[in-house]
Each structure stands twice: as structure tokens, then as C-alpha cells.
Amino acid sequence: MTEVEVEARLATGGLKATWQGVMVEGPGWWCVAAIWTRRPTQAGPLTFAPGDRLLEVYWADRWYNVFRVAAPEPAGRLRRGARRLKGYYVNLATPARLGEAGTAACRRPPAGAGRPRLVYVDGVLDAVVLPDGRWRWLDRAEFRHLLGLGGRGRGTARCGSATAGAGPDAGAGGPARSAGAGPDEATGTVDRAAWIAAARRLAVRLARDAQAFVAGLVPWDDLERALDGAGTVPVAPGADHRQPGTAGRERAPG
DSSP states (O other): OEEEEEEEEOTTSSEEEEEEEEEEEETTEEEEEEEOOSSOEEETTEEEOTTOEEEEEEESSOSEEEEEEEEEOOTTSSSTTOEEEEEEEEEEEOOOEEESTTOOOSSOOOTTSOOOEEEEEEEEEEEEEOTTSOEEEEOHHHHHHHTTOTTOHHHHHHHHHHHTSOOTTOOOOOOOOOOSOOOOTTTOOOOHHHHHHHHHHHHHHHHHHHHHHHHTSSOHHHHHHHHHHTTOOOSOTTOOOOOSSSTTOOOOOO
């Protein structure tokens, strides 16, 4: 396990948020454990509350990341460290890159170089998947705005097939692979066509069976047990899960 800093970049090129956690690695993915320390924040049908455990999984070749949100059970109930699953928060995002603090290189920093940094570009569009399989898109209007569609024209209709066709009761699909070019190294921005392709791929998987899709991505329960067993404190003081640029409103991470 490694202490890590996560850096979410805006699709327009700026910094969105940074926070700290404890990272474990699996075959082709990184999992960061963190605790929600800010005030309660509503994300559609899912509420992030103080004390919630977030297991955040990132891939180097997939255009999304997924946060599993679980609430601590009341003291004395069930086993020590038991948590109640609240849902999954799915971010449309570029593949993540692991590198030294201040870099985007997908490589492990040399020994003694300090905390590594996991970087991705957020694609604005999100989805929430509840434990019973119901799910809902979030921020579709913001996604259309990012693409410059403005809610009109043929482009909006085509994008809508990926972002508006499945309702909260839709619900397995396999993992999405790289959907296009990654972020520009100089600006951090991403090609519009790549975002549209990534959104369509993600929409197909959620529409088939959202609950099976998110639950089968990684061994979530094994990760929970491993992190609990190690006695980790999954987030460093001052960790920031806010979303800058929202006029002071609290927003969900990613």
C-alpha cells in the first residue's frame, strides 16, 4: 500500500481538485481508499456523508473511473469496520496516469521521491448506480455544453443516444477500453470526438445491466477487507473532494 495524491483535471485544461488516500494496485488498475470528510453532498439519489468510505478505482486504458461509496455501520452492529453499501459513482474520464508529483507520466516514481500522483481528466458526465440496480445519469446538460452542442442540432441528438436513452431503472457489460486519443500533453484537454465515443461506450454498458457492470469491475469486498485488515487511515488531513468552479456549491467528487 502506498500513500498517493489524486489529481482531477478539468476537461478545459485547468485543475479541478486534489485529494489524498492510500493506494493498492491490481492487474491493470489502481484502487485509492479515502474517507469523505466534507459536509453532506447530494449526487442525484446518492448522498456523500462525513465518514463514508470511498474506494476509487482507476484504469490506465479505460475512459471512466468508479467510486464505491459505503457508510460505516453504527457502533456495536455487525463486525468491527462493517460498512453499508450506498452505491457507485461513475465518472466519465480519461485513462489515469501514475507518476511523480507534478507530472503526468504513467510510471512509478523513484524511491524516496515523495508521494506519487494519480492524474486524470474529468469528462463532466457522471452516473450513479444504486445497490438495487437502479441508476441515473448526472450532469448531461453540462456534458453537452462541454462538447459545444448547446442543446441543439444533429450533434446533440447523436450524443443523446449515449447520454439520455437509459433511465434510472436500466441496468452488465464488460469494461470499456480506450475510446480515442488521450489528453493533449501540453493543455490537458481532450478531443471532442473522444469524449463522445467514450460516453457511448459507457452508456451501452450501463444500459445492459448497470449493477452487474460496476459490481464486477474489481473484487470490491476483498479490497475492503484488505484495507481494513491493514488498519489504514485512508485519507490524509486536509484531503479535498470538492469540485472547484461551482460557485461555492458542494459537489460530488470527480
